[in-house]
Amino acid sequence: MDFEGRKYQIKRYDLSEDKSLKAWSAADEYLLQAFADLEKKPNQLGIYGDRFGFLGCYLHSFNPTVVFTQKSQQKAIDANLKAHNIPLLSYSDPLSPLKNEMDFALVNVPKSLELFQLFLEQITGNSSEDITVICAFMTRHFSPKLLQIAQEYFDVTEQSRAVKKARLLVLTKKKNIVKKELITSLNYNNQDYKQYWGVFSAQHIDYATQFFLEHLEIDDTDRCILDLASGNGIIGNEIFKELPDAEIHLMDDSYLAVSSAKLNIQGENIHHHFNNELTIFDDNAFYLIVTNPPFHFEYEINIQIPLHLFKGCLRCLKKGGNLQIVANKHLNYKIHLEPLFSSVEIIAEDKKFIVYKCIK
Ligand SMILES: C[S@@+](CC[C@H](N)C(=O)[O-])C[C@H]1O[C@@H](n2cnc3c(N)ncnc32)[C@H](O)[C@@H]1O
Known part of the structure; x- marks a missing residue:
């Protein structure tokens, strides 16, 4: 895929030797496309669920904060950045307060919806009032619970049409809710x-x-x-x-x-x-x-x-x-x-x- 004229060879850099496995999905591509289509780019971008660095590499020039959940993820992202001579990105873990308030977040929805909720908890606790969150998932992985969780945190939740069997869920108008310890x-x-x-x-x-x-x-x-x-x-x-x-x-x-x-x-x-x-x-x-x-x-x-x-x-x-x-x-x-x-x-x-x- 190319974005703003750039094309990267993203690799998995994991312990597996199976070269047929992909380093990104149609859900990642849809997130990148949605970001490319924005008329006004955000000031503080957060990225969640970027398993091997596909989003981090393409969007590095927007100085995103990449929230990691695994050491293998952090290592793979760093390896992909290094392979393309891109300076390292700012990282955060999913529990700590973020240094900067986000006004935009991209989320590749994880299999664990509890983890998805933990992401939304961090996003809503560390963002401006007008935050927009774009979540992406493969349609076969959709569950009503995903929507239910999103609605706990945002008043407006809109689903996109499916592209290559992936779909977006766009969240705006964050609710005023009391922070929970999950x-x-x-x-x-x-x-x-x-x-x-x-x-x-x-x-x-x-x-x-x-x-x-x-x-x-x-x-x-x-x-x-x-x-x-x-x-x-x-x-x-x-x-x-x-x-x-x-x-x-x-x-x-x-x-x-x-x-x-x-x-x-x-x-x-x-x-x-x-x-x-x-x-x-x-x-x-x-x-x-x-x-x-x-x-x-x-x-x-x-x-x-x-x-x-x-x-x-x-x-x-x-x-x-x-x-x-x-x-x-x-x-x-x-x-x-x-x-x-x-x-x-x-x-x-x-x-x-x-x-x-x-x-x-
Ligand atoms: C089947 S669970 C077992 C967890 C725990 N020992 C238990 O019995 O409840 C496997 C664990 O392996 C971790 N894991 C995955 N890849 C790993 C790796 N390369 N090195 C160490 N831990 C890994 C996962 O995060 C997960 O917590």
């Missing part, structure tokens, strides 16, 4: 786990996680442990209760997940990491790595990312250390794990889930 509390093992809206498994503690916690094998000699893809931190915290002297690291790609985990587990020997790659850890660092690994990325299913993480786990485990994984059985990780580890044992399974213990 945090849910989920109970497990007599503890309330808090999580920001938009974090994995919003309604209940994930069933795979519960199955995992019932079958995890931990040992008093596990001194340094990593909860990889830690979400709200439940796995790391349940281990911490058993081994209060162990050093526990929790890492997640999602800013909101890491912020939630910080609410649930703290201590001198607890370390939180907002990252998507194990390259931040030394070789042979851990006795034990536990994970309920990601394989859903918005509407995409991609097992290349967990497979990449498993290879990183092998490097970061001590000799004799082990990686324990819970997974949906159909993913059949065993065939990928066996060539890597000296032994791969199934320590629990039921109709749906399986727990592997892989020894280095």
Whole structure:
């Protein structure tokens, strides 16, 4: 696509090796087109849901604030900017007050409508009275709830016609509403786990996680442990209760997940990491790595990312250390794990889930 005579080669720069996957969608293109059609360009533009930097690259000259939710997103946007010799953009996380009041925002609507609501909460709390928000989504992903959320925050919500199966929702006349803190509390093992809206498994503690916690094998000699893809931190915290002297690291790609985990587990020997790659850890660092690994990325299913993480786990485990994984059985990780580890044992399974213990 070209915009104001410019054309960029936007790439994904993610851990997946599948080159057929696209770095932007028709919804992103529709947002860019809507921006190009504006008679008067805004002073302070906010961009939400720009997964790999398509909007950030094309609109960089308007000095947007790009609100990121993932470390992998921030890295991909930076890589695309760098590849096109564009100076880095201003970033914000979705929880902090913004430096400048926005008067315009573009939102690629995320799959999690709780996260969409969190975006609107930040936008309405950090914008001028005359803010316009243009949201885009693929028509097959529309749900009435999306409209309902938009109507909670704006008096006028207008839908566009569909173009390439994408549609816009234009929001104007923001309502005067009281700011809400969008945090849910989920109970497990007599503890309330808090999580920001938009974090994995919003309604209940994930069933795979519960199955995992019932079958995890931990040992008093596990001194340094990593909860990889830690979400709200439940796995790391349940281990911490058993081994209060162990050093526990929790890492997640999602800013909101890491912020939630910080609410649930703290201590001198607890370390939180907002990252998507194990390259931040030394070789042979851990006795034990536990994970309920990601394989859903918005509407995409991609097992290349967990497979990449498993290879990183092998490097970061001590000799004799082990990686324990819970997974949906159909993913059949065993065939990928066996060539890597000296032994791969199934320590629990039921109709749906399986727990592997892989020894280095
Ligand atoms: C299936 S959830 C598990 C969350 C939590 N451990 C639990 O059991 O409730 C997977 C998590 O992986 C995170 N994630 C996705 N890609 C990641 C990556 N490359 N590195 C670390 N975490 C990642 C997601 O943000 C999500 O929180």
